[in-house]
Amino acid sequence: PTTIYLKDYTPFGYLVDSVHLTFDLTPHATRVTSRIAFRPNPNATDRTFFLHGEELTLIRAAIDGGEITPELSDKGLTAITPDAPFIWEAEVEIDPGNNTALEGLYMSNGMYCTQCEAEGFRKITYYPDRPDVMSTFTVRINGDLPVLLSNGNPTAKGEGWAEWTDPWPKPAYLFALVAGDLIAHPGQFTTMSDREVELNLWVRPGDEGKCAFGMEALKKSMKWDEDVYGREYDLDVFNIVAVDDFNMGAMENKGLNIFNSSAVLASPETSTDANFERIEAIIAHEYFHNWTGNRITCRDWFQLCLKEGLTVFRDAQFTSDMRSAPVKRIHDAIDLRSRQFPEDNGPLSHPVRPESFQEINNFYTATVYEKGAEIIGMLKRLVGDEAYAKALDLYFDRHDGQACTIEDWLKVFEDTTDRDLSQFKRWYSQSGTPRIAVAEAWDDGTYTLTLSQRTEPTPGQDDKQPQVIPVAVGLLGPNGDEVRSTEVLELTETEQSFQFTGLAARPVASILRDFSAPVILEQDQTNSERAFLLAHDTDPFNRWQAGRSLAQDTLLRMISDEAAPDADYLDGLLSVLRDGELDPAYRALMLGLPAQSELAATLYERGDTPDPMAIWAAVETLRQATAQHMQDLLPRLHGEAMVDAPYSPDAEQSGKRALGSAALALTSRLDGGAMAADAYANADNMTLQLTALSCLLRARKGEEELAGFYDQWKHDRLVMDKWFGLQVSMASPEATPKTARALTEHPDFNWKNPNRFRAVMGALAMNHAGFHQTDGTGYQLLADWLIRLDPVNPQTTARMCAAFQTWTRYDAGRQDLMRAQLTRIAETPNLSRDTTEMVSRILG
Ligand code: B3K
Numbered sequence: 098p099t100t101i102y103l104k105d106y107t108p109f110g111y112l113v114d115s116v117h118l119t120f121d122l123t124p125h126a127t128r129v130t131s132r133i134a135f136r137p138n139p140n141a142t143d144r145t146f147f148l149h150g151e152e153l154t155l156i157r158a159a160i161d162g163g164e165i166t167p168e169l170s171d172k173g174l175t176a177i178t179p180d181a182p183f184i185w186e187a188e189v190e191i192d193p194g195n196n197t198a199l200e201g202l203y204m205s206n207g208m209y210c211t212q213c214e215a216e217g218f219r220k221i222t223y224y225p226d227r228p229d230v231m232s233t234f235t236v237r238i239n240g241d242l243p244v245l246l247s248n249g250n251p252t253a254k255g256e257g258w259a260e261w262t263d264p265w266p267k268p269a270y271l272f273a274l275v276a277g278d279l280i281a282h283p284g285q286f287t288t289m290s291d292r293e294v295e296l297n298l299w300v301r302p303g304d305e306g307k308c309a310f311g312m313e314a315l316k317k318s319m320k321w322d323e324d325v326y327g328r329e330y331d332l333d334v335f336n337i338v339a340v341d342d343f344n345m346g347a348m349e350n351k352g353l354n355i356f357n358s359s360a361v362l363a364s365p366e367t368s369t370d371a372n373f374e375r376i377e378a379i380i381a382h383e384y385f386h387n388w389t390g391n392r393i394t395c396r397d398w399f400q401l402c403l404k405e406g407l408t409v410f411r412d413a414q415f416t417s418d419m420r421s422a423p424v425k426r427i428h429d430a431i432d433l434r435s436r437q438f439p440e441d442n443g444p445l446s447h448p449v450r451p452e453s454f455q456e457i458n459n460f461y462t463a464t465v466y467e468k469g470a471e472i473i474g475m476l477k478r479l480v481g482d483e484a485y486a487k488a489l490d491l492y493f494d495r496h497d498g499q500a501c502t503i504e505d506w507l508k509v510f511e512d513t514t515d516r517d518l519s520q521f522k523r524w525y526s527q528s529g530t531p532r533i534a535v536a537e538a539w540d541d542g543t544y545t546l547t548l549s550q551r552t553e554p555t556p557g558q559d560d561k562q563p564q565v566i567p568v569a570v571g572l573l574g575p576n577g578d579e580v581r582s583t584e585v586l587e588l589t590e591t592e593q594s595f596q597f598t599g600l601a602a603r604p605v606a607s608i609l610r611d612f613s614a615p616v617i618l619e620q621d622q623t624n625s626e627r628a629f630l631l632a633h634d635t636d637p638f639n640r641w642q643a644g645r646s647l648a649q650d651t652l653l654r655m656i657s658d659e660a661a662p663d664a665d666y667l668d669g670l671l672s673v674l675r676d677g678e679l680d681p682a683y684r685a686l687m688l689g690l691p692a693q694s695e696l697a698a699t700l701y702e703r704g705d706t707p708d709p710m711a712i713w714a715a716v717e718t719l720r721q722a723t724a725q726h727m728q729d730l731l732p733r734l735h736g737e738a739m740v741d742a743p744y745s746p747d748a749e750q751s752g753k754r755a756l757g758s759a760a761l762a763l764t765s766r767l768d769g770g771a772m773a774a775d776a777y778a779n780a781d782n783m784t785l786q787l788t789a790l791s792c793l794l795r796a797r798k799g800e801e802e803l804a805g806f807y808d809q810w811k812h813d814r815l816v817m818d819k820w821f822g823l824q825v826s827m828a829s830p831e832a833t834p835k836t837a838r839a840l841t842e843h844p845d846f847n848w849k850n851p852n853r854f855r856a857v858m859g860a861l862a863m864n865h866a867g868f869h870q871t872d873g874t875g876y877q878l879l880a881d882w883l884i885r886l887d888p889v890n891p892q893t894t895a896r897m898c899a900a901f902q903t904w905t906r907y908d909a910g911r912q913d914l915m916r917a918q919l920t921r922i923a924e925t926p927n928l929s930r931d932t933t934e935m936v937s938r939i940l941g
C-alpha cells in the first residue's frame with residue numbers, strides 16, 4: 098500500500114468552475130453523467146490531469162465535446178487537456194445495490210444515499226476528489242421515487258425528477274444525494290437577518306414519531322451559532338435524512354446532512370436520556386460544520402482537525418450552554434481518558450495533525466476529534482475569551498470560501514493577540530499524552546509549586562519537546578476556604594516553579610482545574626488531601642476528580658495488595674451524596690468508577706501486569722462495599738431522583754434519573770434485584786426500562802424480562818441494538834464470549850448493518866474482563882467476525898481492530914493469544930487497505 102505524506106502536498110493543476118451531474122437511478126446500473134468546467138490553476142506547476150475514480154465503469158468521456166479515450170487505472174484516469182479552460186464530460190455506470198462498504202452511492206432499505214467523506218466521491222464519478230478543489234454543483238436526479246434530494250436549494254422538479262443547485266463552492270466530499278420513499282417532519286427557522294429557512298427531517302415511514310426532538314435540537318443549534326459565533330445559515334432549505342446503514346454517526350453534507358438513524362431518531366419510549374443528549378450534540382455538531390468545515394474547509398486530509406477539533410469544541414460549548422457545564426466537562430474528561438489516552442499511548446498513537454497515512458478513514462480518531470478539541474480549549478484559555486472571539490471573527494472573515502491549514506488557523510490567533518504560537522503548535526505535531534509531575538514546598542508564607550512535564554516516546558517520535566500547557570490552579574486554606582482563586586499557570590519549560598506568597602498557612606492545591614489540559618497529572622497526594630478536596634474544592638471538576646482519585650487509589654490497592662475498600666473514599670462519597678444541594682447529575686457522576694481498562698493502563702504504566710479478572714473482582718468488591726456503606730442513604734436518593742412531571746430528556750430530569758439509576762444499581766446488590774424487578778415492571782420510558790433490565794442482568798436475574806423486552810421491541814431496530822448490546826455488557830466475564838457468540842447466531846443479528854455489528858462486537862470489546870478471558874475465546878470471536886466483515890465493509894472492520902490496541906499491556910499468555918489473532922487477520926488474503934494499515938500499526 099502507498100503512504101501519503103503531508104510534506105508532499107501540491108495544489109491540483111486545474112480549478113473547477115462548475116459541476117453539473119445527472120443521475121439516472123437504478124439499483125444495479127445507475128448512470129452518472131458529469132459536465133465539469135475546468136481551467137488551468139495559475140498557482141500550480143504540475144498540469145497532470147488526473148481524476149480519481151474507483152469501481153466505475155466508464156461509458157464515454159469527452160473534452161470540449163470531442164470524445165476521448167483516457168488512460169485508466171484502478172485509481173482513476175489521466176487525459177491530455179488543452180492549455181486553456183475546457184469542458185469535461187463523462188458518463189459512468191455504478192452499482193449502488195451491491196455497495197456494502199457504505200461509501201459512495203449505496204442503498205439502505207430501498208433508499209439511495211451517499212457518503213463521500215473522505216474519499217467516496219471517486220466511487221460516484223471521475224473527479225479531482227480532494228478537499229482543496231471547490232466548486233458549485235448542479236444536480237439533476239432522475240428516479241422513480243417520491244423524494245429526491247441533493248445539496249443546496251431545490252431549483253426545479255417534475256414527475257420522477259428533481260434538480261438542486263448549491264451556490265456555495267464546496268469540495269466533493271460534501272456532495273450528497275438521497276432518493277427514497279421518505280416522510281418529512283417539517284420545521285422552520287428565521288435567521289438573524291430575517292431569512293426564512295425551511296427545515297426537514299426525512300425518515301422512513303414508521304419513524305415519524307421519533308423526529309420532534311431532533312428538529313428542536315436543530316433549531317437550537319441554528320440559534321446558538323448566531324448568538325455565540327455570529328454565524329448565520331446560508332441556504333433556503335436545510336435537510337436531514339435518517340439512514341439505518343451508516344458507518345459512523347452523521348455527515349455534514351452541505352444543506353443535506355445524513356445521519357445514522359441512531360444519531361437522530363428519538364422518543365421517550367425507545368431512547369435513553371444518554372441517547373437524547375448524544376443526538377442533540379451530533380445534530381449541533383453537523384450543523385456547526387456548515388461554517389467550520391463547509392464554508393471554511395481543509396486544504397488536505399492532514400488538516401482534518403481544523404474542522405473536526407474546532408467543531409467538537411463548538412458542540413461541547415453548545416452542550417455546556419444547553420445543559421450543565423461541569424457535568425459536560427466531566428463527561429468529556431472521562432471520554433478522553435477512556436478513548437483517546439489509550440490511542441495516544443499505544444501503537445496507534447499519532448499527532449492531532451498526522452504526517453502520513455495509508456487510508457485516511459483510519460484517522461477519524463479520538464485524537465483528531467477530541468484531543469483536537471482540547472487544543473482549541475487550551476488556546477481559548479491562554480488567550481482569553483475576548484481574544485478568542487476576535488480571532489474567530491478574523492478566521493471567518495479572512496478564510497470564508499477557502500481550504501485551509503492549521504497554519505492559517507494559528508495565524509489568526511497570532512494576528513489578534515501578538516502571541517508567538519510556535520511552541521503551542523507542538524500540540525498538533527507531537528503525539529503522546531504529556532505527564533505533569535508535581536512537587537510542592539512551603540516556606541514562611543510562600544507556597545512553591547514545581548511542575549515538570551514529560552511525554553513518553555511514541556511510534557516514530559523518540560524525542561519530545563516541552564509543550565505549552567495551561568495549568569489552572571487554585572489554593573485552599575486549612576479550613577477549606579479558597580485562599581487563591583483559579584489562576585492559569587503557563588507551563589512551557591520541562592520544569593518550572595510558581596510561587597504564591599503571603600499565605601497564612603500551608604495551602605492545599607487544586608491543580609488542573611476544569612481539566613485545563615489533556616494531560617496525565619502525576620501528583621503524590623495523600624488520601625486525606627484528596628478527601629479534603631472532595632469536601633471543599635470550589636472547582637466542580639476537581640472536586641469530582643478528588644473522588645475519582647480516591648476511588649482509583651483504593652481500587653489499585655485492592656488489586657495489588659488485597660487491601661480492603663478505603664474508608665476515606667467511602668466516607669467522602671457518602672457525604673457528597675448526602676448533600677441535597679448538589680446537582681443530582683453531578684452526584685451520579687461521583688458514584689462512577691474508573692473504567693477497568695483505565696485501571697489496567699495505570700497498572701501497566703507503573704510496571705505491573707494487569708490481571709483483568711483481579712480488576713473485575715476489585716470493582717465488584719468496591720461496589721458491594723459502597724452499597725453497604727450507603728445502605729441507609731439509598732432510599733433518600735431514590736426519593737430525590739423521583740420525577741413526577743411528564744418525561745423530558747432535559748438536563749434536570751435526566752440528572753435525577755441518572756442518580757436514581759445509580760442508586761438502583763447499588764440497591765440491586767443488596768436486595769438481589771427485587772427493586773429492579775419492580776422498576777422494570779413500572780418503567781414508562783426507555784431510560785428506566787433499560788436501567789432496570791441491566792440491574793437485573795447484573796444480579797444474574799431478568800431472563801423473563803429480557804424475553805419480554807424482545808417481544809415488546811422486536812420491531813424497533815434501534816431498541817434491538819440495545820437488547821443485543823446489553824446482554825454482552827452485563828454478562829459475567831466467563832460468560833461474555835459465549836453470550837456474544839450466541840447472539841451472533843440470533844436471526845436478528847444482521848451483521849452487515851454497522852449498528853447491529855457494533856452492538857455485539859463493540860460490547861464484547863468493551864467488556865474488559867470478558868473480552869480478556871484467558872482461553873482467548875473473546876479474541877478469537879472478534880477476529881472471526883472482523884475477517885468476515887472486512888470484504889463487506891472495510892471501514893467498520895478497521896475501526897473495530899482498535900479493540901486490540903492495548904495488547905502489549907497484558908501477560909505473555911494473553912499477548913500470545915492476541916498476537917495470534919492479529920496475525921491471522923493480517924494474513925487474510927485480499928485484506929482491505931483499511932484493515933491492513935490498522936493491524937500492521939497495532940502489531941508495530
Ligand atoms: N465528517 C464526518 C465524518 C466522516 C468520516 C469519514 N470516514 C462526521 C463528522 O465529523 O461530523
Ligand code: ZN
Nearest residue numbers: 382386405408
Ligand atoms: Zn465533524
